[in-house]
Structures are given as structure tokens and as C-alpha cells.
């Protein structure tokens with residue numbers, strides 16, 4: 001019993017330490033947000049857009065707001081000097097900050113529009129707006145992300 005408790009405490013401490021270490025590494029932090037992007041946008045919303053998952057207005061609207069919230073998150077994790085290490089970020093992020101900012105602004109404008117359009121419940125309007133957001137992913141990746 002005592003040993004179990006000790007082990008449990010050790011596991012908890014280990015987890016907390018791991019999470020803290022990740023939070024302090026900006027490369028890990030931004031990758032973690034982009035992994036959420038992939039889940040929410042690529043997988044969950046993507047399945048509805050491709051017709052693999054039935055369209056549910058409320059559920060999709062929730063995903064659209066989750067995506068819009070996520071679109072605010074990666075950018076604080078690009079401090080100067082974080083172009084070295086296990087990262088696919090290109091140096092242009094730091095040498096062309098105005099262009100990077102523009103790509104972020106376009107991306108956020110389209111995710112905000114997706115939230116609006118999701119309220120219509122009309123897939124005929126939602127699909128092209130999903131595509132518009134997707135274009136902002138690709139456009140930024142083309143300019144600022146290396147191939148895996």
C-alpha cells in the first residue's frame with residue numbers, strides 16, 4: 001500500500017515535470033498546438049467535410065470555435081533563436097516577420113469567418129469556407145515550413 005502510494009506520487013511528479021519541460025520549450029509548445037490543429041481541423045472537421053461523418057450543426061459549430069481559439073495560440077511560441085533544433089520552421093519566420101504576421105492575420109480572418117458561416121448550418125457555404133481556411137494553412141506552410 002505504502003509502496004503503491006509512493007509510486008503513484010512519483011508518477012504524478014514525473015508527469016508534472018514533463019509537462020513543465022514541454023511548456024518551456026517553444027518548439028515543443030508550438031508543435032503541440034499544431035497537433036491539435038491536425039486533430040480538430042484535419043481529422044474531426046475534415047471527416048464531416050468529406051462526408052465520412054454525418055453533419056451535426058451544433059457539433060460542427062463547436063469545432064469551428066475550437067479551431068478559431070487554436071488559431072490564436074501557436075504564434076507566441078516563435079521567439080527569436082527558436083529556429084534551431086527539432087523544428088520544421090524556416091528562418092524566414094524571423095527574417096520576414098511582416099510576411100509571417102500577414103500569413104497569421106489571413107489565417108485568423110478565415111477561421112473567424114468559418115465560425116460565422118458554421119452558424120448558418122448550410123454545408124454549401126461551410127465547405128468553401130473550410131477550403132478558404134485550408135488555403136491559409138498551405139500558404140503559410142509553403143512560405144514558412146520545411147518539408148517533413
Ligand code: HEC
Pocket residue numbers: 027030031032034035037038041042086087088089090100103104107133134136137138140141144145
Ligand atoms: C502562419 C503560419 C501557419 C499557419 C497559418 C498554419 N501553420 Fe501549420 N505550421 C507552421 C509552422 C511554421 C510549422 C512548423 C513548426 C515547427 O516545427 O517549428 C507548422 C507545423 C504544422 C504541423 C506539424 C506539427 C508537428 O507535429 O511537427 C501540422 C500538423 C500543421 N502545421 C497543421 C496546420 C494546419 C491544419 C493549419 C491550418 C488549419 C496550419 N498548420 C496553419 C505554420 C503555420
